[in-house]
Amino acid sequence: MGYKVAVVGATGNVGREMLTTLADRKFPADEVIALASENSTGKEVSYGEDEVLKVHDLAKFDFNGVDIVLSSPGAKVSAVHSPRAAAAGAIVIDNTSHFRMDPDVPLVVPEVNPEAMIGYRKKGIIANPNCSTIQMVVALKPLHDRFTIRRVVVSTYQSVSGAGKEGMDELFSQTRAIFVNDPVQKSTFTKQIAFNVIPHIDQFMDDGYTKEEWKMNVETKKILDPRIKVTATCVRVPVFIGHSEAINIECEEPITAEEARQILRKAPGVQVIDQRDNEGYITPVDVAGDDPVFISRIREDYTVDNGLSFWCVSDNLRKGAALNAVQIAELLVKDYLPE
Template identity: 65%
Template sequence: MGYRVVVAGATGNVGREMVNILAEREFPLDEIAVLASSRSQGEQIEYGDTGKMLKVQNIEHFDPAGWDMALFAIGSEATKVYAPKFAAAGCTVIDNSSLYRMDPDVPLIVPEVNAAAIDGYKARNIIANPNCSTAQMVVALKPLHDAATITRVVVSTYQSVSGAGKVGMDELFEQSRNIFVGDSAEAKKFTKQIAFNVIPHIDSFLDDGSTKEEWKMVVETKKILDSKIKVTATCVRVPVFVGHSESINIEFANELSADDAKRILREAPGVMLIDKHEDGGYITPIEAAGDDATYVSRVREDPTIENGLNLWCVSDNLRKGAALNAVQIAELLGRRHLKKDG
């Protein structure tokens, strides 16, 4: 027997990727329903490379009773309306928005990092998926924290435009094309021109001068990994279509050499270490696009602090940062709590 699974927001970038990954990983399904707003009702979505077509249903009229789990990629406002309805009907919600991440009754899960925390999902029947930049970072940090206890993290991100959705990707494409033909590159989605530029601003500004994206990385890392870790972040949008990169400086309570860190990372779940001291001996977003791994490169000791390392971390934000992590949560939920006979 398999599960009855819903993908809500199936016509968006992340929702489509969720559907593809369910097919790729041969998730045990008895039935799948794909939902979106009334604007997309009736559209057809292919179930991976299977040739099977799925008809999009209107989420407003969908009855979640009898469905096992729902993967949500519909944004915070719609999630606020529909997640409680699905959860109350007995359909466990795995939510990709930021709405429930810091709710103490909702587990915030990266399966390679804090799988056991999923056991608390019954309080709300909702599980939260972390921010894309947080997800890849904690996958890289977890095995190092277990080895030497991380006390402080300083991270600068280089985040692709796909993190802002299809409109962000379209804006980069259109601006780049316009610049080449001499037309204006007007900013619409972003606050400044993104083509051939970088923007040190993602999400809204907070009173202390940081942005909400930076705040998310701080509080989510603490909730997922260890509340005692100090985190400071600078989040930057760069003209890359898919794939987030991060430059991470880590301070430890105990000594950890670069060689030992590499040995640990080679064996770590979800991590792929590519670190050769030669031209091209590292991973960039282009190589990471379409892959499941969190790639780590440029591991080296920081001589300015007693126990410090620097590393470079790259991942496909639409996959590990969103869709893949949600499907991995669904797999974990099935294994630990929703086991099917057969």
């Protein structure tokens, strides 16, 4: 049986990647519908190598008969249209921040907490976590199962594609302007991003953390374990695709680098590239277009009891967004939807 699937926000970075991922993984869809704002109506987007879809107006679209919605239009738009789609009988997999901390909406990473999927029946919505959270919890899950993680200290190095097409365009235009000695214009980011790093992603909160840092904290607790303490520093870097994270953990049980390495090598969705030599580690350039969460630089932290540090890299548009959403849809088809 094939399903009727709608992709909301189909003209954005994540929406286009969702369409690509659905086609690449041969998702059992009889019909795929591309939805976006009125301004994008009539535009064309690719679905697989050979098929082109016309974009329809989200505001006017009737979701009756749609089985699954993959939604990534922005939180305010999603707040209106995801419940509308769910009320029409569709199951919505929402990639925005709007529903993530709703207690009646499961927040799911299939390799980490697939059992939470059953909660979708309350509102018909499943939330996709933040991109930086997804790759981190995929890496933490097998270590937490074995050693029980108490505390996580993470610093992120997040690519400009996390800010959408506008972020990628701004890095390109600023880089070009610097080389040809033109004025550097900024609009998406608070400071120049070309040849710079910006320790500011999303809004500042009253306690001095940013919303992105808060997301990593509360989402990790909801997905993995509410007892884990997380402190994050999130930084935008001049990279087009691929988020990197320097992660330090403190565990209840003694942990060694070699045992951690062996556990991670067997973990679903993880690939370990960890040679203590030149080029024996992964960088964002290496992972663009790839599905796994890559782990490198695994080493013991001698400054704390039962401490470990490692380097974690993933394509934020794939596992950090589109792939995770499609994997959730695959679980729905496998375990929850009628054949």
